[in-house]
Amino acid sequence: MSDKTVSQSPNLSRRALLKAGLATGVAAGAVGAARADGDPLITEIQDWNRYLGEGVQSRPYGTPSEFEAHVVRRDVEWLTASTESSVNFTPLHELDGIITPNGLCFERHHGGIAEINPADHRLMINGLVDTPLVFTMEDLKRFPRENRVYFLECAANSGMEWRGSQLNGCQYTHGMIHSVMYTGVPLKLILEEAGIKTNAKWIMPEGADASAMTRSIPMEKALDDCLVAFKMNGEALRPEQGYPLRLVVPGWEGNMWIKWLRRIEVGDEPWHQREETSKYTDLLESGKARRFTWVMDAKSVVTNPSPQAPVTHGKGPLVISGVAWSGNGRITRVDVSIDGGRNWKTARLDGPSLPKAMHRFYLDIDWDGSDLLLQSRAMDENGYFQPTKNELRAARGENSIYHNNGIQTWHVKADGTVENVEVS
């Protein structure tokens, strides 16, 4: 553990700090290396090896180790005027696999976190239906359910990078994404329960929070794979993720996944709500703006090494790891370049490959200690390849904010530090 990590962890107890300091001090310069007299962490009996630890129930709801206290969501304070209408970011560089732990899923609120007792929550279906209905949470749990892993990416993820590299860390450049397993009821079943009229072409989900968030969604999508979810990764949704109920709109921009879902209106035309006019429309160089750009195209990023996760071990075996995802289905391949896109190697995908879910890739290399320009390029099952940032700029200009799925470059320097750069 580096000193930097320790000082970044405000939650470490004094005792832990002292111990950590001591340990680094003793093993200085040769962490884990054999010494003539042996590694004292091995040759000396450690406290945890002698004294009893805390008993069961000391942490009735388990929490991460105190040594992981730096693994948290972080925000960019100057970005917004108030934290209730703001965003924070998933620490992608600290995670592995394809599932984001619930407490680390990035947050984006428009009116703060609504705290709702599930007994007081209602879901209304109204508009072009045979019978407008009201469901309690208990009612919803009597519908047949499904379990599905999906990524959720904010359309503005990497939005700060349109004009060039700005933020030093994949948490900030790519952290408006998470990937969890949802348990919920197919939206189709709930709509059918109310009976949709033949002229029904759109739905508009609405949140119960102080922004009463709304989006228009075409009926085709609503009947295809949307879920009304109450669980994430097996446990109840977290309040910041819409407890007790949220909409899941697989592969489509995160803003549409209405949290604290309280109503779904059925209609024959879209509503053109604020979040699909003022926001979530993509301004092009011509001054025209695209609207209803729902799908999140294939994208990937190397999470390790990256600016917040430098190489600390010197040359030799290096695990290059990252995540890839596509709103259009499965990721079938990820190529990695270590020379800024001149030459590519196909990385190894590992772990389940599920449509519209995060995928994990690895490229295991023998690092010679020279500078690297690391890139990753995802391909999805439709043969779509992730574009370069310059290809996107050529097509759209620099004012789109949303849907920046361009290839990211990290400059790994000989000393192992990493910087966010752009290349020719």
Next chain:
Amino acid sequence: MSKFLKVLSLGVSLAALPVLAGAAQAGDPDKGAKVFKKCAACHAVGENAKNKVGPQLNEVFGRTAGALDGYKYSKAMIKAGEEGLVWDDATMTTYLEKPKAMIKGTKMAFAGLRKQEDLENVIAYLATFSSAAPAAEDAQSAAEPETAEAEVETAAANATAPAPAPVSAMREGGVLGLGRVATEDEVAAWDIDIRPDGEGLPAGSGTVADGEGLYSENCAVCHGDFGEGVGRWPVLAGGQDTLTEERPEKTIGSYWPYLSTVYDYVRRAMPYGNARSLSDDDIYAITAYLLYLNDIVEDEDFELSNENFAEIHLPNEDNFIADDRAEEPHYADKSEPCMSDCKDSPVEITMRSRILDVTPGSVDDDDAAGMGGVD
């Protein structure tokens, strides 16, 4: 023999089954009160009962169908009344069993009560709010349950019917019979959205001059006296002709396609932290004032209302296009991508985050402000 009596005798013929034997007795008003929960979304009964989705049901027995003053019945129901339909135990049983089978075209969106005992109980319950007796005297005299049977029935009911009862059977369309019918008041309370064609607008109006006062009281602290935005709070006015510039200013006047979005959004979400606190007229006035701040109307006496709302168009309406990302060159290229020697010369670094670095912890807040937002 009326249909009601037929039903009774059917019940009696099944008297060997203890549970059903209970159902053969005339209804129990207390149990009927529970059954009435299925009706309560649409009907009120009792003191001060008002018409809801359906007519109030005081004094319904002896009443001609479709004849309550002040309630708007379907044509079918009015016709049935004109043809002599009067509500009594028999006619109501038939109606409640399958409303649409008895009166084709009735607007009562209710599938019907399946259980005879529910029918009898709810009729007994409604009878307590009518001075006219619902049923013939002999039916009433049959209403002395044998204690033992009644107990069996209660026990069985408790075992099979957990409270609160599901609302199956009470409506059309349902597949699983889950949920309950939303009342008109409930829908009205939540369904406040407005479309560009004006659908959903409440009746009302407000002038620019009224809006000015309301805006400076409720909005200006954050959005600025002229909609210029204080600090990092959103800008609401100005920015015309900046959409193709390096730093476009997207406001109601420069960017938003529809005025309906302004009314809808301000009503649902503003003032920030005190949503839904302004009246419909206030929102008309504030919306008019926002038009004024954006030079879309120039007269301080201009009054915006549900009548003239749809006539107003925002300047940028025509500049929105459908998602045509698929037309971009990099979408078309489905060939195998280049794997080696893809660039002529070694790659150069053209930009470093160090230059612009705005990463938290490495930046002076004021320099960073305006670097672009997350939106």
